[in-house]
Amino acid sequence: MVAASYKEDLAAEPASTAGAALDIEHVSHAFDLDGSVLSVLDQVSLNVKPGEFVALLGPSGCGKSTLLRLIAGLEPPSRGVLKEDGRAITGPHPSRVVVFQDPTLFPWRTVWNNVALGPEAQGNLKEQRSRVDDAINLVGLSQFAKAYPHQLSGGMAQRVALARALVNDPSILILDEPLGKLDSLTRLTMQSELVSLWRSKGFTAILVTHDVEEAVFLANRVVIFSDRPARIKADFQVDLPYPRHRGDPRLAELRRASLSHLGLDASW
Amino acid sequence: MTVSSTVLTTAGPAGEGLRRGALLGLAAAGAWAAVAATAGLLPDVGDWPETTNFAVGAAVIAAAIALATLAQGLAPELARWLVRKSPWLIVIGLFLALWQLASAKLGWLPQPFFPPPQALVEVYAYDYADLGVNLLASFRLLAVGFVYGGIAGFLTGIALGWSSHAAYWIHPILRFVGPLPSTALLPIIFFAFPSSWSASIFMIALAVAFPMAVLTWSGVASVNTAYYDVARTLGVKPLALIIKVAIPAALPHVFVGLFMALGAAFSSVMVAELLGVKAGLGFYVQWSQGWGSYNNVYAAIIVLALLCSSSITVLFKIRGRMLSWQKGLVKW
Numbered sequence: 001m002v003a004a005s006y007k008e009d010l011a012a013e014p015a016s017t018a019g020a021a022l023d024i025e026h027v028s029h030a031f032d033l034d035g036s037v038l039s040v041l042d043q044v045s046l047n048v049k050p051g052e053f054v055a056l057l058g059p060s061g062c063g064k065s066t067l068l069r070l071i072a073g074l075e076p077p078s079r080g081v082l083k084e085d086g087r088a089i090t091g092p093h094p095s096r097v098v099v100f101q102d103p104t105l106f107p108w109r110t111v112w113n114n115v116a117l118g119p120e121a122q123g124n125l126k127e128q129r130s131r132v133d134d135a136i137n138l139v140g141l142s143q144f145a146k147a148y149p150h151q152l153s154g155g156m157a158q159r160v161a162l163a164r165a166l167v168n169d170p171s172i173l174i175l176d177e178p179l180g181k182l183d184s185l186t187r188l189t190m191q192s193e194l195v196s197l198w199r200s201k202g203f204t205a206i207l208v209t210h211d212v213e214e215a216v217f218l219a220n221r222v223v224i225f226s227d228r229p230a231r232i233k234a235d236f237q238v239d240l241p242y243p244r245h246r247g248d249p250r251l252a253e254l255r256r257a258s259l260s261h262l263g264l265d266a267s268w
Numbered sequence: 269m270t271v272s273s274t275v276l277t278t279a280g281p282a283g284e285g286l287r288r289g290a291l292l293g294l295a296a297a298g299a300w301a302a303v304a305a306t307a308g309l310l311p312d313v314g315d316w317p318e319t320t321n322f323a324v325g326a327a328v329i330a331a332a333i334a335l336a337t338l339a340q341g342l343a344p345e346l347a348r349w350l351v352r353k354s355p356w357l358i359v360i361g362l363f364l365a366l367w368q369l370a371s372a373k374l375g376w377l378p379q380p381f382f383p384p385p386q387a388l389v390e391v392y393a394y395d396y397a398d399l400g401v402n403l404l405a406s407f408r409l410l411a412v413g414f415v416y417g418g419i420a421g422f423l424t425g426i427a428l429g430w431s432s433h434a435a436y437w438i439h440p441i442l443r444f445v446g447p448l449p450s451t452a453l454l455p456i457i458f459f460a461f462p463s464s465w466s467a468s469i470f471m472i473a474l475a476v477a478f479p480m481a482v483l484t485w486s487g488v489a490s491v492n493t494a495y496y497d498v499a500r501t502l503g504v505k506p507l508a509l510i511i512k513v514a515i516p517a518a519l520p521h522v523f524v525g526l527f528m529a530l531g532a533a534f535s536s537v538m539v540a541e542l543l544g545v546k547a548g549l550g551f552y553v554q555w556s557q558g559w560g561s562y563n564n565v566y567a568a569i570i571v572l573a574l575l576c577s578s579s580i581t582v583l584f585k586i587r588g589r590m591l592s593w594q595k596g597l598v599k600w
């Protein structure tokens with residue numbers, strides 16, 4: 001339903017924003033848990049090219065979300081540096097926006113006002129009103145611009161969260177299991193939508209997912225982490241052209257390879 | 269409530285609903301006719317100059333109800349309203365008739381402690397100016413004290429919830445002073461302030477500030493931290509986080525605080541009027557009691573109840589408007 005409008009978009013305008021390069025250099029992170037130290041990331045190094053779509057896979061609780069928080073600049077790493085286009089990341093910035101597993105829409109704001117928060121915080125909402133409309137349009141929710149979050153379904157809410165991120169024209173879009181709580185049909189639709197958006201906008205995408213199939217279907221690079229503390233265990237390219245087909249035998253093969261890295265190949 | 273709603277909803281064939289509505293309306297008219305009859309036809313055991321006017325007034329109400337019932341074809345809106353309110357009109361009419369009998373006609377209720385309804389009418393008819401002045405005085409005290417205390421409590425609550433430095437200093441003071449009834453500080457407050465008005469305002473504001481501070485604080489403290497994360501990644505600066513995230517998210521708690529604070533304000537206003545400012549409805553009540561004029565006491569208490577109830581109504585209206593984004597709000 002919405003995918004159609006993306007395709008038009010794709011034809012109409014070329015990649016408007018160039019994605020940024022992301023360099024993660026020897027990053028370690030630990031939490032202080034009642035005096036004991038919980039080591040979560042161990043010497044993680046990863047260089048992401050501008051415009052790349054990287055999927056991160058790993059056991060639950062290994063530290064994927066923590067790494068995303070560091071990339072977003074919500075917390076400083078215990079050790080190491082993260083760089084966006086060569087500049088060290090020292091705090092959050094709207095060029096690196098996160099979409100979380102929960103849409104976390106502000107319940108007291110309408111859909112429109114949720115999406116408008118970024119421009120509002122930058123102080124240029126007046127000039128960007130049409131951009132807000134466009135972003136809502138892009139995710140197919142223009143009819144719901146005046147609705148409050150409690151009136152939306154889970155999939156719609158997550159689309160709003162996506163629009164709220166995209167209105168800022170991020171150069172790195174950080175996605176923390178954004179489709180994890182959606183029903184499988186909505187999920188398949190939104191996977192295709194994500195790919196279209198990424199291809200039309202050209203941002204760098206970092207996606208954490210627990211769905212191996214989703215990872216190999218969406219990303220052009222898959223990184224697999226070990227148990228906590230997270231270390232990079234495998235890192236491979238998915239060089240299949242877009243648009244991809246779910247039935248592609250190469251995808252099935254990559255999926256099996258990923259599962260074996262995760263120690264889950266017994267079921268295959 | 270249930271009676272009238274079944275009347276309305278089961279009106280399958282329109283005629284039957286109308287007939288039952290008419291029956292209810294006529295019963296209400298009958299009840300008010302009884303009020304008029306008990307007041308007008310039986311002799312008073314005491315001296316109440318407004319008895320006749322009261323009876324005439326009740327008769328007029330009875331006639332109006334009867335007319336509206338019979339003319340329901342002409343004013344269907346009015347008729348529907350009447351059907352909905354009829355059970356209440358009946359009960360109020362019966363209560364007034366019984367009260368009339370027990371006080372003015374049969375003398376069962378000791379006088380002057382339980383005056384008949386016409387004695388209250390007398391107060392409203394002749395002493396309305398005095399009542400109005402005192403109502404205004406109470407309202408000013410309430411409004412000014414509530415606004416000052418509300419703002420102080422709100423800001424204190426936000427500081428407590430937001431800054432651990434502020435919490436370090438404020439929390440112990442709040443724990444120590446907050447639970448103390450502000451009226452206990454009265455002797456000190458009255459000589460520490462230049463006028464009884466400012467002292468009373470301080471006392472009321474103090475009573476209001478405590479529940480406001482605690483609930484605003486708990487509201488700010490219970491904000492889902494994911495909201496802050498999202499806002500920060502969207503470029504919202506720390507100070508704006510308070511205005512754009514912390515306060516709106518805490519608003520449901522803040523309104524609970526306002527509701528509790530309003531209750532605290534009512535009782536502080538009464539104390540302030542009795543002991544300090546010597547004006548207002550609380551003062552009027554006490555002064556009338558001193559003169560043994562209990563009809564003034566009741567009349568003023570009724571006005572006071574209206575003031576308190578409408579204050580709460582206004583608060584809930586504002587709340588309904590500001591929290592319209594919430595599901596399942598309680599209606600007042």
Ligand SMILES: Nc1ncnc2c1ncn2[C@@H]1O[C@H](COP(=O)(O)OP(=O)(O)O)[C@@H](O)[C@H]1O
Pocket residue numbers: 031032033038040058059060061062063064065066067228
């Ligand atoms: N703020 C925090 N304080 C303490 N421990 C945390 C904090 N955030 C995450 N952790 C711990 O760090 C580990 C990794 O968490 P996370 O990055 O959320 O894992 P996941 O890979 O499932 O996203 C978990 O064991 C979690 O309990």
Ligand SMILES: [Mg+2]
Pocket residue numbers: 064065176
């Ligand atoms: Mg996670």
